[in-house]
Amino acid sequence: MKFFTTAWHNIRRSPYQALAAILVMTLTFLVVSFFSFLIVGSSRVITFFESKPQVTAFFKDEAKQENINALEDSLNSTGKVASMKFVSKEEALSIYRQQNKNDPLLLDLVTADILPASLEITTTKINDMASISDMLKQSSVVQEVVFQKDIVSTLVNWTTAARRIGLGIIAVLSLVSVFIIVTIIGIKISQKRDDIEIMRLIGASSWYVRWPFLIEGIFYAVVGAFIAWLVASSALVYATPTLSAFLKGIPIFPIPLVFFFGLLGVEFLLAIFLGFISSFLAVLRYLK
Amino acid sequence: MIKLEKVSKKFGIGYNALFDINLSIEKGEFVFLVGPTGSGKTTIFRLIIRELLPTEGSIIIDEWDIINLPKQKIPHLRKKIGVVFQDLKLLKDRTIFENVVLPLEVINIKPVEAKQRVEEVLESVGILEHRDKFPVQLSGGELQRVAIARALILSPDILLADEPTGNLDDDTSWEIVKLLSAINEKGTTILMATHDTDIVKKLGKRIIGLDKGRMVKDEKHKK
Numbered sequence: 133m134k135f136f137t138t139a140w141h142n143i144r145r146s147p148y149q150a151l152a153a154i155l156v157m158t159l160t161f162l163v164v165s166f167f168s169f170l171i172v173g174s175s176r177v178i179t180f181f182e183s184k185p186q187v188t189a190f191f192k193d194e195a196k197q198e199n200i201n202a203l204e205d206s207l208n209s210t211g212k213v214a215s216m217k218f219v220s221k222e223e224a225l226s227i228y229r230q231q232n233k234n235d236p237l238l239l240d241l242v243t244a245d246i247l248p249a250s251l252e253i254t255t256t257k258i259n260d261m262a263s264i265s266d267m268l269k270q271s272s273v274v275q276e277v278v279f280q281k282d283i284v285s286t287l288v289n290w291t292t293a294a295r296r297i298g299l300g301i302i303a304v305l306s307l308v309s310v311f312i313i314v315t316i317i318g319i320k321i322s323q324k325r326d327d328i329e330i331m332r333l334i335g336a337s338s339w340y341v342r343w344p345f346l347i348e349g350i351f352y353a354v355v356g357a358f359i360a361w362l363v364a365s366s367a368l369v370y371a372t373p374t375l376s377a378f379l380k381g382i383p384i385f386p387i388p389l390v391f392f393f394g395l396l397g398v399e400f401l402l403a404i405f406l407g408f409i410s411s412f413l414a415v416l417r418y419l420k
Numbered sequence: 421m422i423k424l425e426k427v428s429k430k431f432g433i434g435y436n437a438l439f440d441i442n443l444s445i446e447k448g449e450f451v452f453l454v455g456p457t458g459s460g461k462t463t464i465f466r467l468i469i470r471e472l473l474p475t476e477g478s479i480i481i482d483e484w485d486i487i488n489l490p491k492q493k494i495p496h497l498r499k500k501i502g503v504v505f506q507d508l509k510l511l512k513d514r515t516i517f518e519n520v521v522l523p524l525e526v527i528n529i530k531p532v533e534a535k536q537r538v539e540e541v542l543e544s545v546g547i548l549e550h551r552d553k554f555p556v557q558l559s560g561g562e563l564q565r566v567a568i569a570r571a572l573i574l575s576p577d578i579l580l581a582d583e584p585t586g587n588l589d590d591d592t593s594w595e596i597v598k599l600l601s602a603i604n605e606k607g608t609t610i611l612m613a614t615h616d617t618d619i620v621k622k623l624g625k626r627i628i629g630l631d632k633g634r635m636v637k638d639e640k641h642k643k
């Protein structure tokens with residue numbers, strides 16, 4: 133308890149240093165927060181697409197119904213198809229209307245003519261998707277084949293890259309914040325050199341002298357992490373309507389409270405670790 | 421018990437601040453350490469609390485060989501020995517109360533008990549009324565008493581007083597010496613460094629004389 137009071141005293145005595153330490157920690161943890169959102173969100177999106185071994189063939193406008201039926205028959209005869217669903221131009225329009233019912237402008241722009249008819253095919257085995265999509269591509273009535281697997285692998289590539297860059301930025305920022313806290317605690321220790329010397333001479337142990345500085349470092353990191361978490365979570369909640377409109381149909385929103393508090397817990401642990409490491413380095417360096 | 425055997429201390433190269441000191445002080449003794457400026461009095465004190473290590477020789481404090489004392493035991497040693505430092509070493513940004521309570525905080529005593537103990541000690545050295553002032557607001561003699569109070573707060577077995585009467589008028593000096601004698605009568609071993617020959621003579625206690633780092637005198641008690 134005594135240590136907390138002393139630490140609080142030391143913090144209050146130089147508010148600008150405290151502000152700098154907290155700000156750099158906030159910045160670090162903001163990146164950590166947004167990075168976590170990205171990782172968790174993208175993995176949800178990927179799982180969503182992966183759970184659908186689906187190929188969609190869009191037909192040319194001039195495609196005749198009999199040609200389409202013939203194609204369906206030959207697909208069925210392969211025995212690889214689990215289900216098939218034909219979506220006519222009219223149906224496509226009504227799905228589109230359903231999805232954009234709140235947006236009259238988009239509704240007016242589109243008519244059944246613009247939207248292509250399509251065939252959604254799911255296979256029993258993911259491995260069979262390639263051969264099915266080859267068959268579709270060879271057909272003369274098919275305009276374009278969209279392979280969910282392509283979407284998935286593009287997404288995976290993107291998120292792998294994002295993950296690397298994100299981790300890189302987090303590593304650099306963590307290092308910067310550790311250095312800043314080491315420096316700030318170091319300055320504090322130098323300022324209190326005489327006091328520390330006296331404490332030692334009257335019988336204070338090393339840990340007695342160290343604890344307030346360790347607590348100070350942890351304090352900066354934890355406060356920084358909390359502010360960052362608050363800002364990032366509010367931003368996410370605020371952006372939820374926009375994001376859920378953008379990611380239509382993918383079950384991410386609303387984000388469960390457990391996720392937010394889990395993130396807070398993890399960030400607190402990380403903050404305690406970073407704060408402790410920084411102030412411990414400072415104490416080792418400046419308090420022999 | 422304090423025992424120094426063949427203790428020498430060199431600072432840097434060549435210069436001997438202390439040379440071949442042999443002395444033994446029994447529990448409950450009152451000993452004056454006298455000698456001109458630079459003769460090594462403060463250095464002996466710093467050796468006893470292991471602020472310094474001797475270049476040669478051994479130092480025993482109550483069965484503890486303090487030269488080979490493990491680092492983490494040093495705080496224990498220092499809690500047994502109260503020191504009135506020559507430069508007092510009071511914390512300027514803390515009140516008198518906060519300065520004196522410090523050793524109690526270090527050993528983690530309950531605040532209520534600590535408060536009571538500090539008030540008792542401040543009372544016994546006669547500066548209770550100044551408890552909430554800062555060191556700059558006190559006179560030299562009052563500050564000496566604060567330093568004595570802090571040195572006494574843990575009821576140490578040994579009290580080292582480094583010129584506790586430096587810069588004080590005769591009456592005040594005498595009061596401080598009487599205070600130390602009273603503490604000594606309760607069983608605390610006292611080692612006091614001083615230039616004040618009057619006081620030394622009047623009190624008639626054991627006198628150890630130093631000159632240029634050598635022990636030149638060890639006069640036993642007269643009374």
Ligand SMILES: Nc1ncnc2c1ncn2[C@@H]1O[C@H](COP(=O)(O)OP(=O)(O)OP(=O)(O)O)[C@@H](O)[C@H]1O
Nearest residue numbers: 431432437455456457458459460461462463464506
């Ligand atoms: N850290 C140090 N480095 C070098 N020399 C030192 C150091 N400390 C003390 N000395 C020297 O050791 C000698 C003894 O010093 P000490 O402080 O013990 O004297 P003293 O007897 O206490 O003097 P005074 O009566 O003036 O307080 C002095 O010559 C001093 O210059």
Ligand SMILES: [Mg+2]
Nearest residue numbers: 461462506582
């Ligand atoms: Mg001296």
